[in-house]
Amino acid sequence: MSFQSNTTLVALELRNSVWLVGTRLAGAQKTRMHRISAGDTAALLTLFKGLRPNQRPSEDSAPIACCFEAGRDGFWIHRLLTDHGIAAYVVEPTSILVNRRAKRAKTDRLDAEGLLRVLAAYLAGDSQICSMVQVPSPEEEDGKRIHREREHLVQDRTRLENQILALLATQGIRSRPSLRNWERDLAALQTGDGRKLPPRLAAEINRLRRRLGLVLDLIRELDAERDEVLATAPDDPVASKVTALRSIYGVGDNFAAVLAREVFYRPFGNRKQLASYVGLAPMPHQSGDMDRDRRIGRAGNARARKTLVQLAWLWLRYQPESELSAWFRQRVGKLQGRTRRIAIVAMARKLLIALWRFTETGEIPAGSTLRAA
Structure with missing residues (x-):
């Protein structure tokens, strides 16, 4: 207007x-x-x-x-x-x-x-x-519900697991009972000073285990619903991009859904717009004779940015022969700490652009391998 x-x-x-x-x-x-x-x-x-x-x-x-x-x-x-x-x-x-x-x-x-x-x-x-x-359209907005709900459930799972481990640690116990054999393993636990687990504490831990089991069931339910959506809508452009991303070795089902439905469903004019939307574009700083790039802006989609950084670490493991992995090894070498963390963000930006081109044109990231059909 x-x-x-x-x-x-x-x-x-x-x-x-x-x-x-x-x-x-x-x-x-x-x-x-x-x-x-x-x-x-x-x-x-x-x-x-x-x-x-x-x-x-x-x-x-x-x-x-x-x-x-x-x-x-x-x-x-x-x-x-x-x-x-x-x-x-x-x-x-x-x-x-x-x-x-x-x-x-x-x-x-x-x-x-x-x-x-x-x-x-x-x-x-x-x-x-x-x-x-x-x-976004109502359909695009509704398509994000599955992976966003799954993210919250994964956070609940981590919180419950940590809570169980923390309660056991107060009694000198460093390992959690197996969920498969919970009753047997819980009954066999002994505190660090040789006592049986106190009954009230055992009851609290057991309730936490039941809540954890419910969360795990809901996560499996969402995974099945996500796969069903892809199977019932093969002609959907966004679903096609999810399927294409899943074909790359090392890109999991959830990562593919997050990237396609949070980022690649939108049109972008160039790679700078793409990196800016995700918050992976460096912030320029120029004043007088000083001209350099500062840290990334982080003003974009935080969920997609976190997913890309996680995927960049996994890319080094599952795609070691790719050009991106070779670039990272050449740039970082054996350095650790802050240098390695800065370099992985730069690699995440390069990986984002490579995956965007793959979903738009079918250009496979150089040196990467696809899953067997």
Whole structure:
């Protein structure tokens, strides 16, 4: 949508109980504030309708542009407004330029007025004033649910396992009973001073084991659902990319799903845009005679970035003959510590670009091997 002098600007400041709606009519300098109950879409649409009080049916609709910050409300408001012919924008909150003074006033009214200024500048052509979120379709958003839920379950699994080990460590026991033979192994445990495990502690550990078993069952259920989705939608472009990534030796099913549904489902113009979206692009620092790259920005998709760094370590193990692994060995050699961690991030960026080209053009990463059919 191009900025026009007769564009009415609207900013939504979303809160749990009340929404503050700031409006600025075309050509006006004053901002009006309206309060509606959170989630009251009928009142919101009525408010938008009231912004065109003198419009005749034969006249073209006066343009209205609305924006709000990305947050816990997701994208359903954007879809609602778009379905009613209202241009909606979702602002990335951390990208808004703000006053750098140490202390500044902070109220919902000031935030709404700030969003109106940002929206006006963005529509006037200032694309550096903020970043707008590319809203995914409902299908794309729903496709991310499986691997995101699985990630939370894996965190629960790790937490429960560590909790069991910590309780056993308080009694001088350094190993956890096997889940296959839990009752037998738990009964045979002895504390570091030769006593049997206290009954209350054994009961608590057993309850933790039952919760751990439920989490493991849910993870297996999600893995089966993920495979079923790929089998029932072979013509889906994103599912095809997941299948293609799984064909590379060393790229697991979950890693392939995360990369395809978090990153490769979006179009990218070049590799710099791709690395910037994931947060693996270095930050330039130039001042006078100084011109160098600092650490990565980390302003992109944290889930995809973590997955890529993990995959880079696995790539060294499962694809040792590839050009990327050779580059890493030549660059790092036998060095350890910080140098090795910096180099693995650089390799993760190169691996991201190589996998992106593979999903888009079929170009196999140089020197890598594929799984047997």
